[in-house]
Amino acid sequence: xxxxxxxxxxxxxxKTENISGSEAVMRALIAEDVETIFGYPGGAIxxxxxxxxxxxxxxxxxLVRHEQGAIHAxxxxxxxxxxTGVVFATSGxxxxxxxxxxxxxxxxxxxxxxxxxxVFAHLLGTDAFQETDVINITTxxxxxxxxxxxxxxxxxxxxxxxxxxxxxxxxxxxxDITKNAQVQKFDFxxxxxxxxxxxxxxxxxxxxxxxxxxxKLINEAxxxxxxxxxxxxxxxxxxxxxxxxxxxxxxxxxTILGLSALPTNHPLNVGMLxxxxxxxxxxxxxxxxxxxxxxxxxxxxxxxxxDKYAKQAKIIxxxxxxxxxxxxxxxxxxxxxxxxxxxxxxxxxxxxKEHTEWLQRFKDYTKEETDIVIEKEMxxxxxxxxxxxxxxxxxxxTKGDAVIVTDVGQHQMVACRYAKFNQTRSSVxxxxxxxxxxxxxxxxxxxxxxxxxxxxxxxxxGGFQMTIQELGTIMQFGAxxxxxxxxxxxxxxxRQWQELFNSKxxxxxxxxxxDFVTIAKGYGIEGKTVxxxxxxxxxxxxxLNHKSSYLLEVMVGKENNVFPMVPQGCSVAEIRLK
Amino acid sequence: MTEVKNNRQVTHSPSxxxxxxxxxxxxxxxxxxxxxxxIAIIFTRRKINIDSLNTSPTEVESVHxxxxxxxxxxxxxxKLCRQxxxxxxxxxxxxxxxxxxxWQEMALYKVPTDVIAEKVKVERLLHxxxxxxxxxxxxxTVFETSGQRExxxxxxxxxxxxxxxxxxxxxxIAIIKDSKGFHEKLKEFEESQPPEELVxxxxxNKQDEVFSM
Numbered sequence: 001x002x003x004x005x006x007x008x009x010x011x012x013x014x015k016t017e018n019i020s021g022s023e024a025v026m027r028a029l030i031a032e033d034v035e036t037i038f039g040y041p042g043g044a045i046x047x048x049x050x051x052x053x054x055x056x057x058x059x060x061x062x063l064v065r066h067e068q069g070a071i072h073a074x075x076x077x078x079x080x081x082x083x084t085g086v087v088f089a090t091s092g093x094x095x096x097x098x099x100x101x102x103x104x105x106x107x108x109x110x111x112x113x114x115x116x117x118x119v120f121a122h123l124l125g126t127d128a129f130q131e132t133d134v135i136n137i138t139t140x141x142x143x144x145x146x147x148x149x150x151x152x153x154x155x156x157x158x159x160x161x162x163x164x165x166x167x168x169x170x171x172x173x174x175x176d177i178t179k180n181a182q183v184q185k186f187d188f189x190x191x192x193x194x195x196x197x198x199x200x201x202x203x204x205x206x207x208x209x210x211x212x213x214x215x216k217l218i219n220e221a222x223x224x225x226x227x228x229x230x231x232x233x234x235x236x237x238x239x240x241x242x243x244x245x246x247x248x249x250x251x252x253x254x255t256i257l258g259l260s261a262l263p264t265n266h267p268l269n270v271g272m273l274x275x276x277x278x279x280x281x282x283x284x285x286x287x288x289x290x291x292x293x294x295x296x297x298x299x300x301x302x303x304x305x306x307d308k309y310a311k312q313a314k315i316i317x318x319x320x321x322x323x324x325x326x327x328x329x330x331x332x333x334x335x336x337x338x339x340x341x342x343x344x345x346x347x348x349x350x351x352x353k354e355h356t357e358w359l360q361r362f363k364d365y366t367k368e369e370t371d372i373v374i375e376k377e378m379x380x381x382x383x384x385x386x387x388x389x390x391x392x393x394x395x396x397x398t399k400g401d402a403v404i405v406t407d408v409g410q411h412q413m414v415a416c417r418y419a420k421f422n423q424t425r426s427s428v429x430x431x432x433x434x435x436x437x438x439x440x441x442x443x444x445x446x447x448x449x450x451x452x453x454x455x456x457x458x459x460x461x462g463g464f465q466m467t468i469q470e471l472g473t474i475m476q477f478g479a480x481x482x483x484x485x486x487x488x489x490x491x492x493x494x495r496q497w498q499e500l501f502n503s504k505x506x507x508x509x510x511x512x513x514x515d516f517v518t519i520a521k522g523y524g525i526e527g528k529t530v531x532x533x534x535x536x537x538x539x540x541x542x543x544l545n546h547k548s549s550y551l552l553e554v555m556v557g558k559e560n561n562v563f564p565m566v567p568q569g570c571s572v573a574e575i576r577l578k
Numbered sequence: 579m580t581e582v583k584n585n586r587q588v589t590h591s592p593s594x595x596x597x598x599x600x601x602x603x604x605x606x607x608x609x610x611x612x613x614x615x616x617i618a619i620i621f622t623r624r625k626i627n628i629d630s631l632n633t634s635p636t637e638v639e640s641v642h643x644x645x646x647x648x649x650x651x652x653x654x655x656x657k658l659c660r661q662x663x664x665x666x667x668x669x670x671x672x673x674x675x676x677x678x679x680x681w682q683e684m685a686l687y688k689v690p691t692d693v694i695a696e697k698v699k700v701e702r703l704l705h706x707x708x709x710x711x712x713x714x715x716x717x718x719t720v721f722e723t724s725g726q727r728e729x730x731x732x733x734x735x736x737x738x739x740x741x742x743x744x745x746x747x748x749x750x751i752a753i754i755k756d757s758k759g760f761h762e763k764l765k766e767f768e769e770s771q772p773p774e775e776l777v778x779x780x781x782x783n784k785q786d787e788v789f790s791m
Contacts, residue, residue, distance in 0.1 A: 135612055140619050144666045145612070164666055198767040199608050199669045323660035 021151030022051035028158035038070040042090025045117025047182035065469035069441035071101025076445030092130030107432030111170035143171030151184035159194035168202025204336035215349030225288035230257035231295010237340040253281035260426040276413040280365030298328040308571030384557035391418035407439035407463035410492035437466030520551040527551035605644040632749035681752035688744040
């Protein structure tokens with residue numbers, strides 16, 4: 001009798017229902033705990049939007065003003081929440097407008113699932129209205145993509161999509177669903193999440209032997225140096241990371257995407273790496289004896305000239321992606337694996353140490369940088385305001401609790417250099433791809449990802465105009481994003497390069513801007529312009545105290561440069577302070 | 579020098595580090611639409627020319643095999659293999675030098691039948707090269723031969739003076755001498771938690787190099 005009951009149970013549990021492919025998409029999203037979708041409707045995705053109409057109590061849809069805005073918002077959402085961002089777009093132009101965001105999410109390892117509509121399967125290849133070969137266009141910029149032409153495939157394709165996007169080294173996935181599959185009715189047997197694909201190993205098995213070898217090297221090191229990236233955040237290994245560096249007493253510097261994984265005021269946080277990073281971390285990269293790279297990928301903006309990068313050091317590389325090992329920098333000991341698993345193993349084996357003298361070296365460089373660069377940036381002797389003093393005042397008011405979303409260019413480098421952070425997942429920026437126009441939509445998404453937190457977008461006058469239309473999204477859905485435009489009336493980063501390397505031949509970097517405050521007003525967003533430093537603090541306070549979204553334009557020095565700087569083609573040790 | 583451990587071939591280039599040479603990349607994959615493009619763009623993105631590419635089924639049902647020949651340095655080939663293996667639907671990618679492989683290409687030759695009939699020399703030539711008649715018609719004859727690139731090139735050159743009408747050659751297919759096939763390997767992939775000793779790590783084969791400092 002018992003056997004009979006057991007046999008009956010699954011029968012009642014798996015109830016077959018006749019539903020449409022579009023309804024199956026909704027069931028998948030609900031099963032994957034999706035609550036927010038960023039999207040834009042169109043002809044080929046109409047059945048999915050029709051199904052969404054019945055589920056908007058569970059699935060909140062944010063109508064953006066351009067599909068690029070949708071995917072950047074989904075990225076911002078993923079970065080602050082740690083969940084997978086979801087995007088809807090239609091076929092043809094809807095899908096091609098996602099490409100920049102896909103490339104951005106690919107290079108910055110951001111979990112995003114994009115669902116695009118596609119023309120009817122029988123029209124594929126006929127140059128039908130709004131038909132584009134989306135799968136082939138997006139292949140180089142997706143971790144995985146798949147075209148569904150039959151409704152029965154929808155559940156398994158989406159289950160794979162969510163699994164692939166969020167596991168291992170995360171990345172963007174695109175599922176293209178033809179219109180016939182969206183409307184097709186089929187017998188739905190429930191949604192099963194995916195947790196294994198035989199050809200896909202998200203996490204390499206940890207080899208204890210390498211951990212032991214790494215610990216040995218670290219214990220023998222006189223001048224060990226940790227450089228860390230977003231891997232620490234993606235692996236949710238902030239605590240494990242802190243325990244490791246604290247026990248081993250190792251000074252640690254971050255890549256732009258690793259920012260906020262370690263609190264700014266942590267005694268072992270020695271600053272930022274790379275082209276506009278801090279003085280000490282760059283110079284001492286070429287002096288340390290053991291370089292421990294954790295969840296970072298030796299981007300050229302971090303390493304400068306590779307043949308002069310840390311040649312004296314033995315290199316330990318912890319990464320979840322085997323393809324990153326030895327890609328740019330030859331590793332002495334590779335520690336493949338999720339750093340949440342490998343770091344505790346390493347911590348257990350390293351000796352408790354304090355490299356006081358070595359840490360002092362970093363402090364000495366910090367002092368030199370402060371004297372020559374930072375002090376002047378924070379307290380300029382001229383009337384023009386500097387970007388750094390805006391950040392300094394902002395730090396004072398937010399006390400490092402805000403999420404800072406930056407765009408790309410000078411303001412990004414300044415914001416990342418000077419913003420203070422107390423908690424992880426607080427810095428959102430387009431690091432790898434350097435996508436101007438990223439910040440405004442990403443900040444909207446970041447706010448949905450962390451609704452209880454203050455989200456501040458810091459954007460240049462150039463980048464803001466690239467996705468300015470997303471002010472409409474804020475207007476309609478009320479994301480209380482605070483926007484600071486650091487306006488220098490130039491495309492500042494390119495101008496800086498033209499000044500330094502092209503003998504001030506300013507070629508098309510002089511950019512005119514509209515009256516941003518009036519534009520914001522048109523969208524029902526309050527705003528103000530500040531020209532004078534004596535009004536800066538009050539204006540920032542007013543912005544922060546404002547309940548809804550607010551735009552603050554700060555006029556800053558036209559021809560200010562970001563220093564220090566590692567000129568292209570130079571080694572990190574050749575970093576210039578002026 | 580070749581070391582084999584855990585069924586993985588690791589080749590140390592005989593010509594020393596840095597020199598370009600012919601490598602054959604063998605990729606085991608799922609049979610999925612779009613995967614050819616996903617693999618091909620790994621080469622094209624880096625402006626690397628694919629000399630020869632063949633896809634075929636394998637001894638394991640549902641598993642496909644790509645055989646790709648390129649002329650590159652070992653360092654580049656190793657990185658390419660890592661990028662290929664990173665693709666979701668790729669099971670495994672190996673690279674080998676020619677010495678580690680048994681490899682063949684096939685060619686078809688269309689020659690006027692009257693020339694063949696008249697010129698005994700041609701017949702002898704084909705016989706010596708092990709060519710086989712596939713089609714014999716009044717107007718033309720199609721021969722087939724298989725061998726390595728140089729052999730096929732030599733026959734093509736030899737046939738040119740005798741009115742070779744058409745010539746076509748396949749991509750390389752290759753068997754790795756030390757390979758034990760893919761049946762066992764696939765079992766590992768189908769386990770959701772593979773036992774540690776089954777998982778490969780090519781650095782294990784390079785311990786001396788990795789740890790000698």
